[in-house]
Amino acid sequence: MSADAFGPDYHLQHPLFKNALQLIEESGSLVNVDKNVLERLKRPKRCLVVSVPVRMDDYSVKVFTGYRVQYNSTLGPYKGGVRYHQDVSLGEVVGLSALMMLKNSVLGLPYGGGKGGITVDPTKLSRTEKQNMTRRYTSELGTSIGPQIDIPAPDVGTDAQTMAWMMDTYSQERGYTCPGVVTGKPIEIGGTVGRTGATGLGVVYIAERTYQRLGKTMTGSTIAIQGFGNVGAHAAQYAYERGAKIVAVSDVTGGIFNGDGLHIPQLQQWLKDHKTIAGFPNSQKITNEELLLLSVDSLFPCALDGVINEKNVDQVKAKIIIEGANGPLTNEASQVLHKKGVVIVPDVIANGGGVVVSYFEWVQDIMSYFWDEEEINKRLSSILYKAFDTSFALAKEKNVDMRKAAIACAVQRLEKAMLLRGLYPR
Ligand code: GLU
Numbered sequence: 165m166s167a168d169a170f171g172p173d174y175h176l177q178h179p180l181f182k183n184a185l186q187l188i189e190e191s192g193s194l195v196n197v198d199k200n201v202l203e204r205l206k207r208p209k210r211c212l213v214v215s216v217p218v219r220m221d222d223y224s225v226k227v228f229t230g231y232r233v234q235y236n237s238t239l240g241p242y243k244g245g246v247r248y249h250q251d252v253s254l255g256e257v258v259g260l261s262a263l264m265m266l267k268n269s270v271l272g273l274p275y276g277g278g279k280g281g282i283t284v285d286p287t288k289l290s291r292t293e294k295q296n297m298t299r300r301y302t303s304e305l306g307t308s309i310g311p312q313i314d315i316p317a318p319d320v321g322t323d324a325q326t327m328a329w330m331m332d333t334y335s336q337e338r339g340y341t342c343p344g345v346v347t348g349k350p351i352e353i354g355g356t357v358g359r360t361g362a363t364g365l366g367v368v369y370i371a372e373r374t375y376q377r378l379g380k381t382m383t384g385s386t387i388a389i390q391g392f393g394n395v396g397a398h399a400a401q402y403a404y405e406r407g408a409k410i411v412a413v414s415d416v417t418g419g420i421f422n423g424d425g426l427h428i429p430q431l432q433q434w435l436k437d438h439k440t441i442a443g444f445p446n447s448q449k450i451t452n453e454e455l456l457l458l459s460v461d462s463l464f465p466c467a468l469d470g471v472i473n474e475k476n477v478d479q480v481k482a483k484i485i486i487e488g489a490n491g492p493l494t495n496e497a498s499q500v501l502h503k504k505g506v507v508i509v510p511d512v513i514a515n516g517g518g519v520v521v522s523y524f525e526w527v528q529d530i531m532s533y534f535w536d537e538e539e540i541n542k543r544l545s546s547i548l549y550k551a552f553d554t555s556f557a558l559a560k561e562k563n564v565d566m567r568k569a570a571i572a573c574a575v576q577r578l579e580k581a582m583l584l585r586g587l588y589p590r
Pocket residue numbers: 243244245246315316317318319320347348490515516518519520522
């Protein structure tokens with residue numbers, strides 16, 4: 165590794181962040197965003213790195229590294245998930261936090277962007293070890309998080325239980341219960357109805373809108389979904405209920421395929437009983453890579469980033485791609501497919517359902533007054549459709565792909581707010 169790899173800006177070299185920077189730059193110039201604003205948008209405001217010592221079940225102590233990057237707070241408190249994964253690094257979290265800033269902005273939410281994570285394979289931890297790690301991580305973040313400061317939520321490898329522990333730790337240390345410090349909590353302790361399935365439902369709302377705009381219908385169309393976790397499994401269920409044919413899904417162990425469509429409710433039951441989708445009756449085993457290259461009407465990549473890249477992009481055959489995950493296509497791959505006429509709805513809109521319902525949860529916590537699911541879903545679709553329609557129209561007007569258009573909308577909103585607030589001290 166070259167000496168440069170350890171230079172002062174090493175954390176700004178991650179490919180995910182470089183992707184985000186390129187987007188900010190290109191989209192910003194598309195709509196003539198102020199040069200000074202663009203410069204400010206290209207740097208994270210604050211990066212926290214914390215050591216997280218954890219008592220393991222065998223009484224030994226392991227020290228994990230945790231992160232929280234507070235990218236930008238022009239539009240409101242920092243907001244974004246916490247990821248537990250063995251590949252988490254400061255650079256990755258910087259990239260993801262920049263994406264959260266853009267997502268919150270294009271969705272019109274009163275939030276800045278943030279993201280957190282711990283470098284750990286959570287599947288290797290017992291429940292107690294996970295709880296100990298989560299509590300110590302929360303404690304180390306200390307006063308850097310809070311309902312008006314920075315509001316974490318679930319992401320890859322974390323869930324409602326993780327948020328319950330974070331909320332409890334934060335509250336214990338303050339001496340009173342603060343539900344608004346995190347979102348994605350269980351309903352019993354200030355969570356909202358509809359949050360668990362929100363990202364998957366958002367993916368399907370956006371897919372339906374895309375079909376509609378292209379003069380097509382989702383009913384009877386073929387869909388392949390990469391990832392059968394919280395996002396993919398819910399998206400599969402909602403798309404199935406709308407009469408789509410889910411021909412393939414996958415998890416970390418690989419994929420399954422049935423050209424006539426998989427029976428998703430039976431698959432959910434199979435997953436509950438067997439802890440994996442592998443071996444599901446009437447399905448053929450395929451690899452995760454094969455799933456991405458299937459000849460389908462649409463593809464929902466709902467797992468990790470960078471899965472469609474220069475190596476496989478030429479073999480992708482789907483006509484519509486809805487980015488359920490954060491950053492599943494590299495910028496280059498996205499450009500290649502756009503030129504071929506593939507419609508790609510970018511992550512900042514397509515998987516925005518999660519943070520939109522997080523916003524509803526936070527609002528309800530602050531009011532201590534809770535809405536029903538019908539109210540939540542109505543408000544969710546209205547926010548997602550608005551972001552989709554604005555970006556779709558700008559993409560047409562400027563003859564660019566939807567990703568560039570969506571980021572341009574996000575950067576424009578940030579520009580207006582930044583210019584109004586001015587630069588402190590001057
Ligand atoms: N982790 C989700 C995302 O990447 C949700 C974030 C949130 O609800 O704050 O959008």
